Amino acid sequence: MQLFHSKTSPFVRKVMVTAHELGLVDRLELLPGAAHPVNRDAAIVARNPLGQVPTLVLDDGTVLADSRVICEYLDDLGGGGFFPPAGPARWTALAAQSTGDGLLDAALLTVYETRVRGEGERSPAWVEGQRAKIEGGLAAIEAAAPGLGDRVDIAAITYGCALGYLDLRFADIGWRDRYPAAAAWFAAFDARPSMRATQPG
Structure with a gap:
């Protein structure tokens, strides 16, 4: 492949x-x-x-x-089972994946707006709106983090990659200080060999 x-x-x-x-x-x-x-x-x-x-x-x-x-x-x-079979657990996992992906979409749109568009073409209101989506996604991960434990499924993988991307591109927002449960969960998940092997830096 x-x-x-x-x-x-x-x-x-x-x-x-x-x-x-x-x-x-x-x-x-x-x-x-x-x-x-x-x-x-x-x-x-x-x-x-x-x-x-x-x-x-x-x-x-x-x-x-x-x-x-x-x-x-x-x-x-x-045969990983990272996507649960049909039923409530599947919808919960897919909804979490959508939240993490939505945070990433907002982050990428912010990067494009501030790095790809010329200075005269940029919209501060657009950036502010995307930042609000990032904060909304962070709040959702914070609420979910106590229940994630050591799970490895599509929800955890998406959340982990979303938080890792914020570290890469948005270090200035200091998300760990405001979302301590998410920070504690991410510290453990980010230590997994799969996350170490895929570090973007």
């Missing part, structure tokens, strides 16, 4: 953490992917018209895009 990959993408990191946890990482051939909202990578676009990472090309040529889809495929392939 081939994975269009960017080391700093938190969505790629979700896939890589999942692959490490399932023992599938050696089956992935990592292809460099320079996904960009303006300067699109033709190599990715040739496989995925949205030009995004992660994009996974299966051995039979099938293309899967979006970390949610790819992680669920890997979980099925590796």
